[in-house]
Amino acid sequence: MFLITEKRALAPKVSLMKVKAPYVVKHAKPGQFVILRVEENGERVPMTITEANRVDGTITIIFQEIGATTFKMNQLNAGDYLHDFVGPLGRASELEGLKKVAVVGGGVGCAIAYPVAKALHDQGAIVHTIIGFRNKDLIFLEDEFNQCSDMLIVTTDDGSNGNQGFVTNALKKLLESGERYDEVFTIGPLPMMKFVSLTTKPFNIKTIVSMNPIMIDGTGMCGGCRVTVGNEMKFACVDGPDFDGHLVDFDEAIRRNQMYSPFEKRQLDENCNLLRGVKHD
Amino acid sequence: MINLSLKKNEMPLQDPKERINNFDEVSLGYSLEQAIDEAKRCLACKHKPCVKGCPVEIDIPRFIQKITQGEIEEAYQIIGESSSLPSVCGRVCPQETQCEELCVRAIKGESVAIGRLERFVADYHHNNKHLLIEHVQSNNHKIAVVGSGPSGISCAYDLAQLGYKVTMFEALHIPGGVLVYGIPEFRLPKEIVRTEIKTLQDLGVEIETNVIIGKTLSIEDLFEDGFEAVFIGTGAGLPKFMNIPGEMLNGVYSANEFLTRVNLMKAYHQSSATPIQMAKRVAVIGGGNVAVDAARCAKRLGAEEVSIVYRRSMKELPARLEEIEHAEEEGIIFKLLTNPVQIIGDEKGYVQSIECVQMELGEPDSSGRRRPLIKKDSNFIIEVESVIMAIGTTPNPLITSTTKGLDTNSSGCIITKDDSGKTSREMVFAGGDVVTGAATVILAMGAGRKSAHAIDMKIRSLNQK
Numbered sequence A: 001m002f003l004i005t006e007k008r009a010l011a012p013k014v015s016l017m018k019v020k021a022p023y024v025v026k027h028a029k030p031g032q033f034v035i036l037r038v039e040e041n042g043e044r045v046p047m048t049i050t051e052a053n054r055v056d057g058t059i060t061i062i063f064q065e066i067g068a069t070t071f072k073m074n075q076l077n078a079g080d081y082l083h084d085f086v087g088p089l090g091r092a093s094e095l096e097g098l099k100k101v102a103v104v105g106g107g108v109g110c111a112i113a114y115p116v117a118k119a120l121h122d123q124g125a126i127v128h129t130i131i132g133f134r135n136k137d138l139i140f141l142e143d144e145f146n147q148c149s150d151m152l153i154v155t156t157d158d159g160s161n162g163n164q165g166f167v168t169n170a171l172k173k174l175l176e177s178g179e180r181y182d183e184v185f186t187i188g189p190l191p192m193m194k195f196v197s198l199t200t201k202p203f204n205i206k207t208i209v210s211m212n213p214i215m216i217d218g219t220g221m222c223g224g225c226r227v228t229v230g231n232e233m234k235f236a237c238v239d240g241p242d243f244d245g246h247l248v249d250f251d252e253a254i255r256r257n258q259m260y261s262p263f264e265k266r267q268l269d270e271n272c273n274l275l276r277g278v279k280h281d
Numbered sequence B: 001m002i003n004l005s006l007k008k009n010e011m012p013l014q015d016p017k018e019r020i021n022n023f024d025e026v027s028l029g030y031s032l033e034q035a036i037d038e039a040k041r042c043l044a045c046k047h048k049p050c051v052k053g054c055p056v057e058i059d060i061p062r063f064i065q066k067i068t069q070g071e072i073e074e075a076y077q078i079i080g081e082s083s084s085l086p087s088v089c090g091r092v093c094p095q096e097t098q099c100e101e102l103c104v105r106a107i108k109g110e111s112v113a114i115g116r117l118e119r120f121v122a123d124y125h126h127n128n129k130h131l132l133i134e135h136v137q138s139n140n141h142k143i144a145v146v147g148s149g150p151s152g153i154s155c156a157y158d159l160a161q162l163g164y165k166v167t168m169f170e171a172l173h174i175p176g177g178v179l180v181y182g183i184p185e186f187r188l189p190k191e192i193v194r195t196e197i198k199t200l201q202d203l204g205v206e207i208e209t210n211v212i213i214g215k216t217l218s219i220e221d222l223f224e225d226g227f228e229a230v231f232i233g234t235g236a237g238l239p240k241f242m243n244i245p246g247e248m249l250n251g252v253y254s255a256n257e258f259l260t261r262v263n264l265m266k267a268y269h270q271s272s273a274t275p276i277q278m279a280k281r282v283a284v285i286g287g288g289n290v291a292v293d294a295a296r297c298a299k300r301l302g303a304e305e306v307s308i309v310y311r312r313s314m315k316e317l318p319a320r321l322e323e324i325e326h327a328e329e330e331g332i333i334f335k336l337l338t339n340p341v342q343i344i345g346d347e348k349g350y351v352q353s354i355e356c357v358q359m360e361l362g363e364p365d366s367s368g369r370r371r372p373l374i375k376k377d378s379n380f381i382i383e384v385e386s387v388i389m390a391i392g393t394t395p396n397p398l399i400t401s402t403t404k405g406l407d408t409n410s411s412g413c414i415i416t417k418d419d420s421g422k423t424s425r426e427m428v429f430a431g432g433d434v435v436t437g438a439a440t441v442i443l444a445m446g447a448g449r450k451s452a453h454a455i456d457m458k459i460r461s462l463n464q465k
């Protein structure tokens, strides 16, 4: 059992959680993730490590409530326990030697982008960050990003923060104005990463995406997390989650992530007791 | 009085019509009378041919004689001299190619039902024992066992009995390895695995689940933490795919994923949060135990038509004979001499059918089995919504890629110097599927034992100096 030492909301349906997991802390690096189970018989779900605190032995994760498991997670508070918590999984992001980088995050993906931006900043790289949200109420980590970015652009789909647009537009503007980067890191919903990759392609800038396929074990045992990269089959949990965005088959990945949509919907409804007393198969 | 019947005492089974609707164990086990009666078929051969067929050399006639005298606990102790998992091996060993193949009674008629008797003895022991764990005097030497499958379990068991302080590290949230995530409940009830694990814990073995060696902690960390030797029994869990078009379609599973969802995550239970596709028609590619298990699970999840697609003939099918028979009784279709060439999807990217070719058998290949060759223009379509790939696994590289000086072969298997499991790294031992590639429970168990004794010898010799 893994003790939750802190829990707070960052935005509607987005929460930060600190979990005591001294083993996981030891070797954790930016870009890696954990797999957790909320309870016995719970699903195994992956979450990126936002921060590994070597002093108090906690791992910080930031998650968005989107389905049954994340709903249950959001009911928990400091003092409660997670049933299982294993990591660090996946390969760390390769940041060595990078001098100037654009980090592009979308929605909850910003939680995943943050440790990468911070590590780059800490190693002395110039970091331009673009983060996008649907509206201004959903913005989180703005201060944290501010501290580790040489330039920060925050966009909203509806313009409620005064800067309407998608992250891809902002990135394109920078590139068109002549900004050049050693690499672009992008983390967010699959369609967003797809379009960021398409945006950087004509400029020939290496673009790293963080894939989030459906996972079970996270150790290379099930193959459920497979993605096609450069016409090769890769297991995101051990070969990734970072891949070259110009080589990833995004349409396939989008389709594969929807595999269990009907089941997930039902699972969530059951949680909310919408189905109580209703017969279903 | 010798029982001259040419046939084994039949194993009581759950009715096939019933059992395809549940995950309860198929074989119900002998009663005491049936066991004694079967045991009387054994001729107690002086030269014990059967023993040579058993990878761990259980003294078969000796334990069977005890059964005829009704001394079941004594029989258990005899098996225990050679095996620490009889309740498992009695159920899952491919007896027909091991002990039972060499039984003299098999020359005319059926062999003695050695596996069923072994299972009976182990179950009887577990149901009737008043367990007195003798607390072995600790020798204060710390050993790490990585992986909690049969090799790790047997290694930890023997080391604990020798007085070592053993910590077992397991990547998943439940210990047991393939015994919990792969082999289904209806063939090996998880309660049995839990009992074995509980015995380990009673012996003082610490089990740390949710720790991946090579990720969470390295082999170096283990030595720094004071472990004096490490046994690696991490199995062969990395699934292979065929590299044919369509393997990324929705509805294509590796057998590991399918079985893990069903067994480990209990997707067949309403209470489980883990989803699984409920397909009406399923094709399983492969012919080993893994393929047969996946097919029978699919049937139990409600599939109407389940086929096993295998490129050789029934004779070469590597699965245990008993499981093939049970699968046939359950209505699993065997499409033999058949090989898929591509998986075809619908416009939404879900599996619609597989295209296969017919095969014929040519000359024997390096494995001694006749090589399957494609029959020209024999392509045909099987309509299915789900395809499960059960064509083999290799060891995962989590440890070998993060440990310096640990040699592996081209298949990623750890190389050992002899059958004691010594690796190229000082004080690191390995055994089971991670060394041999996917094999059997009894071989993994035997390897774990041998390493335990080699570790003991090594530590003793170091401490004498």
Ligand SMILES: Cc1cc2nc3c(=O)[nH]c(=O)nc-3n(C[C@H](O)[C@H](O)[C@H](O)COP(=O)(O)OP(=O)(O)OC[C@H]3O[C@@H](n4cnc5c(N)ncnc54)[C@H](O)[C@@H]3O)c2cc1C
Pocket (backbone or CB within 6 Å): A033, A043, A044, A045, A046, A047, A048, A049, A061, A062, A063, A064, A065, A066, A067, A068, A069, A070, A071, A108, A111, A112, A211, A212, A213, A214, A215, A216, A241, A257, A258, A260, A261, A264, A265, A268
């Ligand atoms: C490497 C990796 C890192 C991730 N990091 C974060 C993070 O830092 N913060 C965060 O909020 N989310 C993260 N995710 C996504 C997170 O795992 C899913 O949101 C979560 O599993 C949803 O579970 P649910 O039961 O609440 O939703 P469900 O209703 O079950 O699913 C909703 C959607 O989530 C995805 N999903 C469902 N089950 C899984 C699964 N077992 N593995 C992966 N995806 C799944 C599917 O696309 C699905 O359609 C990450 C995913 C991966 C693979």
Ligand SMILES: Cc1cc2nc3c(=O)[nH]c(=O)nc-3n(C[C@H](O)[C@H](O)[C@H](O)COP(=O)(O)OP(=O)(O)OC[C@H]3O[C@@H](n4cnc5c(N)ncnc54)[C@H](O)[C@@H]3O)c2cc1C
Pocket (backbone or CB within 6 Å): B092, B093, B094, B146, B147, B148, B149, B150, B151, B152, B169, B170, B171, B172, B175, B176, B177, B178, B179, B182, B183, B184, B211, B212, B213, B214, B233, B234, B235, B236, B237, B259, B289, B290, B291, B293, B320, B396, B398, B399, B431, B432, B433, B434, B438, B439, B440, B441, B442, B444
């Ligand atoms: C579906 C199926 C059916 C089978 N049926 C039969 C049968 O009928 N008869 C038979 O004899 N054999 C059968 N086998 C084969 C048999 O189960 C294996 O040969 C045996 O389990 C191998 O044992 P092992 O201890 O080497 O490894 P495993 O049982 O594979 O256990 C390895 C364990 O190590 C863990 N692990 C892996 N990497 C790490 C790491 N880095 N750190 C920590 N832990 C790690 C894994 O999670 C796993 O729990 C079957 C296999 C499968 C998959």
Ligand code: SF4
Pocket (backbone or CB within 6 Å): B053, B054, B055, B056, B057, B058, B060, B083, B089, B090, B093, B094, B095, B098, B099, B100, B114, B115, B118, B442
């Ligand atoms: S362990 Fe396996 S091979 Fe050995 S006697 Fe038992 S069933 Fe036969």
Ligand code: SF4
Pocket (backbone or CB within 6 Å): B041, B042, B043, B044, B045, B048, B049, B050, B051, B060, B061, B102, B103, B104, B105, B112, B114
């Ligand atoms: S070979 Fe058969 S009959 Fe002879 S001792 Fe072994 S089990 Fe008994």
Ligand code: FES
Pocket (backbone or CB within 6 Å): A214, A215, A216, A217, A218, A219, A220, A221, A222, A223, A224, A225, A226, A235, A236, A237, A238
């Ligand atoms: S999650 Fe199972 S192989 Fe990646």
